[in-house]
Amino acid sequence: DADVTQTPRNRITKTGKRIMLECSQTKGHDRMYWYRQDPGLGLRLIYYSFDVKDINKGEISDGYSVSRQAQAKFSLSLESAIPNQTALYFCATSDPTPEGKLFFGSGTQLSVL
Amino acid sequence: ELKVEQNPLFLSMQEGKNYTIYCNYSTTSDRLYWYRQDPGKSLESLFVLLSNGAVKQEGRLMASLDTKARLSTLHITAAVHDLSATYFCAVDKTGTASKLTFGTGTRLQVTL
Numbered sequence: 498d499a500d501v502t503q504t505p506r507n508r509i510t511k512t513g514k515r516i517m518l519e520c521s522q523t524k525g526h527d528r529m530y531w532y533r534q535d536p537g538l539g540l541r542l543i544y545y546s547f548d549v550k551d552i553n554k555g556e557i558s559d560g561y562s563v564s565r566q567a568q569a570k571f572s573l574s575l576e577s578a579i580p581n582q583t584a585l586y587f588c589a590t591s592d593p594t595p596e597g598k599l600f601f602g603s604g605t606q607l608s609v610l
Numbered sequence: 611e612l613k614v615e616q617n618p619l620f621l622s623m624q625e626g627k628n629y630t631i632y633c634n635y636s637t638t639s640d641r642l643y644w645y646r647q648d649p650g651k652s653l654e655s656l657f658v659l660l661s662n663g664a665v666k667q668e669g670r671l672m673a674s675l676d677t678k679a680r681l682s683t684l685h686i687t688a689a690v691h692d693l694s695a696t697y698f699c700a701v702d703k704t705g706t707a708s709k710l711t712f713g714t715g716t717r718l719q720v721t722l
Contacts, residue, residue: 528708539698539712540653547708555709587652597702598643599656599710608617 500524503588503602510578511610518573518605520588526600527593529571531555531563534585534604543586546571578609612637612703616713624721626688631716633682633699641702642682643710644673646695653698656685689720 501522510516520529527548532540532555540579542555544563560582562574575582585606589599613636623629632640644656657666659675659682666673668695672685682699696717700710 498636533710537619537714539714540700540710541712542709545708556711581647595660596658597641597708598658599645599651599653604650 501588501600501602502524502578503586503589503605505605506603507608509604509610514578516550516575516578516607518586518588518607520571520573520602522569522571522590522600522602524590524592524600525568527568528591529565530589530591530599531561531571531573533557533589534587540587543573552593575607575609577600578607580609583607583609612639612701612711614699614711614713614715616697616699618713618716619714620717620719622719622721623686625690627638628688629686631684631686631689631718632638632696633701633711633713634679635682635701635711637702637703638680639701640675640677642675643700643702644682644684645698645700647698647715656697686718689718691720691722694718694720 504519530545531543534540546565564572588602591599615634642659647653657673663678664675670687675682688719696715698715700712
């Protein structure tokens with residue numbers, strides 16, 4: 498079983514709809530992240546959380562919100578989806594060791610029509 | 611604003627050849643990561659470089675970090691087809707590994 502699980506894997510929605518992407522992890526890590534990947538742009542950080550009570554904006558948080566329901570769960574919401582939010586979304590975790598490397602989920606491909 | 615630039619963006623090379631991917635970044639940092647992404651897949655960590663002069667090797671890949679030049683390299687030795695993937699470098703400007711800025715990626719294609 499995957500350590501970082503994202504649902505759904507693919508989603509097509511219409512402009513203006515609210516949508517939630519979910520992420521759960523079994524790695525026991527406190528830190529969780531949401532990134533989006535666009536062709537030719539690499540990955541950009543949307544939100545990150547160091548624990549259940551700590552939520553921080555990343556570089557592109559406008560139009561998104563998050564909820565950290567438990568140490569293992571971190572969800573990303575698009576309140577009113579727009580076409581330029583079409584992208585591949587990754588959830589990731591990291592532990593607080595000096596290395597701090599990220600462990601990624603399989604991604605959610607979101608298309609907003 | 612931290613900028614991370616990789617070059618080349620696309621690299622086609624024959625099996626058995628050597629090549630280097632470059633990662634330049636614009637502000638001071640002594641923490642740099644390399645990740646690999648196979649087509650349609652997630653990213654996996656390759657190397658974590660935590661100090662100036664750090665060098666790490668795994669198989670045919672070797673990564674190094676020069677913090678004074680703000681440059682990291684990923685060297686491929688005697689490429690094989692299985693190395694075909696997109697390679698990303700990412701820089702941590704906070705020192706806490708909490709906010710990585712990724713490069714745009716280098717798509718490597720190793721031909722038989």
